[in-house]
Amino acid sequence: MTGGRTRARYQLAIEALVTTTPQGRNAGYGLMPEHQRICELCIEIKSLAEIAALMRMPLGVARVMVGDMAESGLIAVQQPGSAEGKPDLALLERVLLGLRNL
């Protein structure tokens, strides 16, 4: 499934968001079954952790697979705003507002 690799070429955050691209939606049945299922799952946005959980695969395997699929253009990955350190103040304010409005 991962071509023997266990380490993704770039480190996706566990909360990185994944969305199926138009190319992924249209790829249909030529794909590996796992890729096809991930394309179906991520028509509605999902995190890497959700993909691993819903696909019942270890996080490391899902990370490699998602990285490969992003390179092939089947899915788009949105790394969290805070991937390179701490969330900034504007983002924290948005989180606070969102929590208060729950």
Next chain:
Amino acid sequence: MDFATSSAGYAAPAPSGPTTSVKIVVAGGFGVGKTTFVGAVSEISPLTTEAVMTAASDGIDDLSKVPDKTTTTVAMDFGRVSLDRELILYLFGTPGQNRFWFMWDDLTRGAIGAVVLVDTRRLADCFAAIDYFEDAGLPYIIAVNCFDGVLSHEMDDVREALSVQADVPIVTCDARSRESTKLTLIRLVEHAMSRFAAMR
């Protein structure tokens, strides 16, 4: 193949900007109520994701050459909260057994901060988590889980027993209550913001 016209029901990405995610870590000893806490506020039933660790994994690619290798599966429960149309908060419970540190870097990288859930009957269970967050410089608060609303220690006693600094908030919470977990998360974000302001 083109499904675009036939699948009008799919959730199209928000047009005004990419959806962003943030995360908060929920730590604490085994059985303290982490998954209950996550489930109380999550919009989905908590999911479980697993990571596989081998006992002697560093620098060894071919595990067949390691006769005594043991693999351990570490499970983490997590939940999801949509905060606005383009912002999703993920809550990750740490693995119950504190020895699985290899997962913690993944969990804490880029996190807003951590809630350390504490059971006053087993205070020592959270020492390792507190040490980790102190070392990592991650903002955290202590949330004393009050089962049945009974608080068996004064907050000052808890602070002293855990030897956390005066600026680390200590709150009480009921991990089963959505309102209580929400307030706990708000307190953490406020704390993270004040830490942010203090560093500027």
